[in-house]
Amino acid sequence: MMDLEKKIKCFLKESLFHHGFKKKYKTCFQRSFVDAIQMLTFGHSTHNEVSVRYLTYTVSLTYPTIDKIATQLHEIMGNIGVNVGYLMPEKSFKEWRLVLDCPDECLHQILNNIMFTVEQYAIPFLDKYSNIEELIVGLENGELRCTDDIKDRYLPILYYLLGNNHNALLLVDEAIKRRSAEFLIDEYKIIQEIHNANKMQIPQNKALDSYIPFAEEFKCMLKSENVY
Known part of the structure; x- marks a missing residue:
């Protein structure tokens, strides 16, 4: 062998x-x-x-x-x-x-x-x-096979490198909105009301939580360069 x-x-x-x-x-x-x-x-x-x-x-x-x-x-x-x-x-x-x-x-x-x-x-x-x-x-x-975690970080940085900060920030905000919408928090609240389970634990929105640090750092970078 x-x-x-x-x-x-x-x-x-x-x-x-x-x-x-x-x-x-x-x-x-x-x-x-x-x-x-x-x-x-x-x-x-x-x-x-x-x-x-x-x-x-x-x-x-x-x-x-x-x-x-x-x-x-x-x-x-x-x-x-x-x-x-x-x-x-x-x-x-x-x-x-x-x-x-x-x-x-x-x-x-x-x-x-x-x-x-x-x-x-x-x-x-x-x-x-x-x-x-x-x-x-x-x-x-979608021709490139990759996760949203990669795409939602790559694209804002790429547009920033091309000098298109408007699109870069728009993509960050869209990613935050999408990750927020995909989390079924309203359904958890409805279940709480139906079962009168006020102490029912609502799980974390991991997709959003993992992205927020990047979004905040990215916006701070643009602000520090006086382009945002």
């Missing part, structure tokens, strides 16, 4: 190097630009099969300028990323089955197929969303 893993690692390192990717961590390859850091992160599992590895990888980006602003706001930004299978026509999780004793010809065929997906799907995705304007469009139209 170690021999198989060594062959895989050597193949990926050499093949990805030709596309400008350098090995950063044990399973991560990246290439860096001014506005974005592009990453391919590989992982494997066995699915309880003996002498088998299922290999897959995630395509993701992080943005130094956005991270710098987030640090000022005491936030940690998540990466924008997706399993490569969701960039392919099938739009589903993709992994490759590798057997310990498979002939080198079979192994290279599978690894070449992986590199095909890197060239045809992963790199175009990374290059497209390394552009700030494209990133905004992808987040707003």
Whole structure:
């Protein structure tokens, strides 16, 4: 098994190097630009099969300028990323089955197929969303798969970086309003009245509570720059 893993690692390192990717961590390859850091992160599992590895990888980006602003706001930004299978026509999780004793010809065929997906799907995705304007469009139209927690932080910062503070603040207020509306506090109050349960504990609005610190820090940042 170690021999198989060594062959895989050597193949990926050499093949990805030709596309400008350098090995950063044990399973991560990246290439860096001014506005974005592009990453391919590989992982494997066995699915309880003996002498088998299922290999897959995630395509993701992080943005130094956005991270710098987030640090000022005491936030940690998540990466924008997706399993490569969701960039392919099938739009589903993709992994490759590798057997310990498979002939080198079979192994290279599978690894070449992986590199095909890197060239045809992963790199175009990374290059497209390394552009700030494209990133905004992808987040707003839902083309990028990410949580509201990521989107509600990324978009205000992105508009701020483009100098559109009006839209940035509007997005923060809309996120607060949406998170408030999604919390069914009125229903809890109705239940209290029906059951005469005045001491019934109403749960916290975690979605809103987790966002308020970001919203307040963001607005304070704009105020300190005399743009709000």
